[in-house]
Amino acid sequence: DIQMTQSPASLSASLGETVSIECLASEGISNDLAWYQQKSGKSPQLLIYAASRLQDGVPSRFSGSGSGTRYSLKISGMQPEDEADYFCQQSYKYPWTFGGGTKLELK
Amino acid sequence: EVQLVETGGGLVQPGKSLKLTCATSGFTFSNAWMDWVRQSPEKQLEWVAQIKDKSNNYATYYAESVKGRFTISRDDSKSSVYLQMNSLKEEDTAIYYCTWIGDYWGQGVMVTVSS
Numbered sequence: 001d002i003q004m005t006q007s008p009a010s011l012s013a014s015l016g017e018t019v020s021i022e023c024l025a026s027e028g029i030s031n032d033l034a035w036y037q038q039k040s041g042k043s044p045q046l047l048i049y050a051a052s053r054l055q056d057g058v059p060s061r062f063s064g065s066g067s068g069t070r071y072s073l074k075i076s077g078m079q080p081e082d083e084a085d086y087f088c089q090q091s092y093k094y095p096w097t098f099g100g101g102t103k104l105e106l107k
Numbered sequence: 108e109v110q111l112v113e114t115g116g117g118l119v120q121p122g123k124s125l126k127l128t129c130a131t132s133g134f135t136f137s138n139a140w141m142d143w144v145r146q147s148p149e150k151q152l153e154w155v156a157q158i159k160d161k162s163n164n165y166a167t168y169y170a171e172s173v174k175g176r177f178t179i180s181r182d183d184s185k186s187s188v189y190l191q192m193n194s195l196k197e198e199d200t201a202i203y204y205c206t207w208i209g210d211y212w213g214q215g216v217m218v219t220v221s222s
Contacts, residue, residue: 001171034209036152043204043212044144044152055210087152089209094168096142096154 002026002090006099012107013078021102023088025069032092035064035073039084047086048073080106109133109211113203116216119195127190129205129213136186137161140208143179143190145201146215155179155203158188173199195220 003026013019023033031051036044046055048064051071061076075082083106088099115127129141140163143155156179159166167179178191188205195218202215 036209043215045212046210049209085150089152089154094157095170096157098152098154101150101152 001095002029002093002097004088004090004097004099006088006102008102009100010103010105012105013075014107015078015080017078017107019075019078019082019104021073021086021088021104023066023071023073023099025071025090025092028068029090029092031067032090033064033066033071034089034091035062036087036089037082037084038087044087075104078104078106082106109207111205111207111211111213113205113213113216116203116218118219118221120222121195121197121220123195124191124193125195125218126192127203127205127216127218129188129190131186131188131205131207134207134211137183141179141181141188142206142209143188144204144206144212145199145218146204147201153201156190192218197221 005024007022033051035048037047038044047058047062052064063074086102110132112130119125140159142157145153145155157168158179176194181188197220200220204212204215206212
């Protein structure tokens with residue numbers, strides 16, 4: 001199975017601060033990577049697919065980048081509503097696998 | 108409006124079986140690849156299974172942790188996807204979500220495996 005190592009496990013950001021979350025795949029995944037946001041008590045919501053493509057309706061302060069084995073999610077200007085858990089997922093090879101998650105809090 | 112509604116969860120003893128149902132509406136289900144994803148009490152997400160559409164021969168794929176115990180199936184006439192879970196273990200305790208293309212998720216259903 002492809003292992004997805006996500007970091008950091010948690011972080012705290014101030015209003016307006018730029019935040020980055022990373023995922024490292026155990027092998028190349030050819031940009032078959034998605035990022036999800038999950039708010040407390042809710043189902044996950046797709047933010048980014050194909051590593052860098054913004055899902056419809058997602059604010060433009062969210063962006064994804066990367067290639068090969070290294071991928072990142074950036075939030076350019078932390079907002080209160082961005083407080084949530086974030087997960088990466090690879091869909092390059094079965095079984096699909098998720099990263100361990102990042103808990104983002106507002107400082 | 109796309110809707111996915113999971114039912115069938117509950118408390119079950121280790122070794123027993125349970126069948127989850129995900130009823131869908133608002134999209135062409137017969138063309139859809141459907142997934143089950145679960146979330147442990149520790150909040151870790153785990154992809155569980157996928158079933159493709161008829162044009163892909165209803166191919167199925169499973170996480171190693173459930174292979175041989177869980178079976179994903181679908182009924183296109185009912186726009187529903189199922190997860191038959193046998194030989195349940197305590198570590199199968201989780202919220203189970205069905206999802207379409209990762210963009211649409213159900214509200215989730217809780218499965219608790221405990222004696």
